[in-house]
Amino acid sequence: MSQRPPPTPMLQAFVSAAKTGSFARAAIELNLTASAISHQIAGLEEWWGVPLFERHSRGVKLTAAGQVLLPVADGFFKELDAVLHSLNPSKSQPLYLSCTSSLCSTWLIPRMHGSHTQASFNIDLILTSADMNSANLGAHQFDVAIVMGYGDYPDHHAELLMRDAVFPVCAAEFQRVNGDISLTDVARYPLIHRVDDQVCPGWESWFSFQGLAAPPYHHGPRFPDSSLAISLAVKGGGIALGRTALVYDQLEAGTLVALEAPVMMSPAAYYVICRNGRQSEPDIARLIDWLKTNAGEFLREVAVRHPHIAGVSLT
Structure with missing residues (x-):
């Protein structure tokens, strides 16, 4: 049976x-x-x-x-x-747009607010979040995807979306209680970590970039997702490494502050990809154009509103 x-x-x-x-x-x-x-x-x-x-x-x-x-x-x-x-072949099929989980919740969705009513974004979408790389693209269903990496995506058309600056952030209340935290004092405070940080720079890379000795091993929570680490920082749990696109809205709202330190650029960037040949399909071309337009507007806004973290660029 x-x-x-x-x-x-x-x-x-x-x-x-x-x-x-x-x-x-x-x-x-x-x-x-x-x-x-x-x-x-x-x-x-x-x-x-x-x-x-x-x-x-x-x-x-x-x-x-x-x-x-x-x-x-x-x-x-x-x-x-x-x-x-x-x-039912005549039924219009929605596009699957996949995005890295952190960027999806902190940057993409807030900028989709109201866009679905605009003629320039009248596209039927199914939005999913997944952290993809060049080795596992075949395991995910998508028509268009926003991925973080180095641009090497075999059999796929890839366009640079934007780059991120990397810098330490903490809750405004955390800074108020502890006062101004100098560059050399960062290691004295609770540091919030990511795990399996293959693409995003971690604390070791940041300390090396600043010319400082790496801090001793810190016990504490380690998160598989940047947005989760940032959420703990917002709650006052310590200092996290923020990336421009992931913390900009919190900086604007005042729930997070960026510590005074030279920003480092992430070696990896966000790319928008689709299968080779599909970039000319009208809806896919329109979606890619919408994403790149919003990324450009975002980076220009960062340069005006928060010039101290405006290491971001489109190129």
Whole structure:
């Protein structure tokens, strides 16, 4: 007797967690909590009777069984989408726009406010968040994606969107309590870290750029996502490394302040990509143009409003 298929939410949680390598990132992508993702995965492991993930402090990794089952589960969603399209080919298909999770919540969504009513942005979109790189692009569904890296995306058309400056930030109340924090005193305070920081500069890189000795190991929370680290800084939990696009709105609102220090440019930049040849499709071309226009306007605004962090550039 064949086994009943598991509930769709369990499969979605499994596929998303496998592709992102993190329950927290899967939660952001599916608009759930990390606890809900964990419960869905645990339920699926019980349903199928096999462990799907190895849990580590830095994320999750597929077991051998998970590696076998992932293409089957992922293929189910892709095949279902293809069949539905074949049954109703005249129905307009929305574009899938994928964006790094941090940039999606802190920069992209706020700048989409009201844009969907403008003629220049009258595009049917499904927005997803995922942290992609040149090695895992094939594991994600998207028509257009905003990725952070170095521009090397085989088989994809890539255009530079913007670069970020990197600088320490803390809550305004944290600064009020501790007074002006000098460059050489930063290491004396709680530092908020990211984990698996392969692309974004971490504290070690920042101290080296400033010509300072790296601080001793700091115990404390380490986050897989920059926006989570910044959220703790907003709450007064210490000093985080901010990137221009991720903290600009908080600087404007006064919930964060940038410490006085020479800014360093992130070696990686944001790129907007699509499959080769698709950049000329009208909706994709219009979406890319909208993204680049907003990035240009944003960088010009930064230069006027916060010139001390205006190391950002389009080139």
